[in-house]
Amino acid sequence: MAISQDLLEILACPACKAKVELKPDGSALKCVECRRVYPIRDDIPVMLVDEATIEDAVEDRQQERT
Numbered sequence: 482m483a484i485s486q487d488l489l490e491i492l493a494c495p496a497c498k499a500k501v502e503l504k505p506d507g508s509a510l511k512c513v514e515c516r517r518v519y520p521i522r523d524d525i526p527v528m529l530v531d532e533a534t535i536e537d538a539v540e541d542r543q544q545e546r547t
């Protein structure tokens with residue numbers, strides 16, 4: 482993955498300013514505070530509240546969204 486640890490350190494959740502963590506599968510960044518999940522597209526994190534999904538047992542449905 483192109484998301485480096487250095488990049489992760491400077492990224493912050495735009496909703497609550499908490500730090501974000503790379504998901505284990507590397508597909509998205511998850512806010513440790515509000516649990517919003519920001520998608521990564523073409524190795525670029527999309528740090529937009531409008532694009533974020535709330536991780537709460539809806540993970541399977543995210544796969545179907547475009």
Ligand SMILES: [Zn+2]
Nearest residue numbers: 494497512515
């Ligand atoms: Zn947050």
